[in-house]
Amino acid sequence: MLTRTVLAASATALLVSATGVSASAAPADARPKNPAAAPAAALKPCAENALTLRATASGQDHVLRLSVKNHSSQACLVDRVPLVTYGDLDGAAVPFPLSGSAAYKLDAGKTAHAVVRSLSASGDKDARSVGYVMVSANPEHHGRKFTAAALAAPGGLRVWEPVTTLWQPTRALADEVLAESDGTGILKV
Numbered sequence: 001m002l003t004r005t006v007l008a009a010s011a012t013a014l015l016v017s018a019t020g021v022s023a024s025a026a027p028a029d030a031r032p033k034n035p036a037a038a039p040a041a042a043l044k045p046c047a048e049n050a051l052t053l054r055a056t057a058s059g060q061d062h063v064l065r066l067s068v069k070n071h072s073s074q075a076c077l078v079d080r081v082p083l084v085t086y087g088d089l090d091g092a093a094v095p096f097p098l099s100g101s102a103a104y105k106l107d108a109g110k111t112a113h114a115v116v117r118s119l120s121a122s123g124d125k126d127a128r129s130v131g132y133v134m135v136s137a138n139p140e141h142h143g144r145k146f147t148a149a150a151l152a153a154p155g156g157l158r159v160w161e162p163v164t165t166l167w168q169p170t171r172a173l174a175d176e177v178l179a180e181s182d183g184t185g186i187l188k189v
Contacts, residue, residue, distance in 0.1 A: 046076035087130025129156030
């Protein structure tokens with residue numbers, strides 16, 4: 001998928017440009033002594049098998065709650081924008097606030113939260129129905145498939161101009177961020 005390739009390339013470029021040099025190439029005395037205290041740029045991307053992704057119905061129409069948990073013993077990086085795609089439709093949910101790919105540090109044993117709205121305020125007449133949604137924490141990961149039936153939408157997930165929050169440390173904060181958008185990724189004024 002083109003979106004996944006572009007996001008993966010930009011995430012890789014960001015990690016390389018942020019560090020300038022790999023941690024293993026740095027002199028031993030320049031490396032951080034405590035990996036948990038290391039800056040995000042010195043951390044490695046999370047292995048896909050170290051993460052648990054979840055998507056659940058929120059109780060609000062066309063809104064899903066997302067979470068990603070790091071089960072490893074080390075902090076690692078996911079992309080700050082969850083990659084959310086609907087069925088076989090082109091494109092992914094637009095991040096709110098609008099932002100590019102960047103790293104988000106996920107500490108060992110911690111969970112990050114996001115919320116995705118699949119239908120914009122103007123999308124009701126143009127919406128399409130799909131049978132599943134794919135969610136990934138890193139563009140280079142395969143992600144996880146969640147069926148419409150598992151998300152309390154047995155008739156399909158309706159989608160038009162979906163918007164996702166960035167990963168947040170709490171579910172409440174993710175809800176607040178989504179509430180600040182008008183449903184199309186634009187800040188309410």
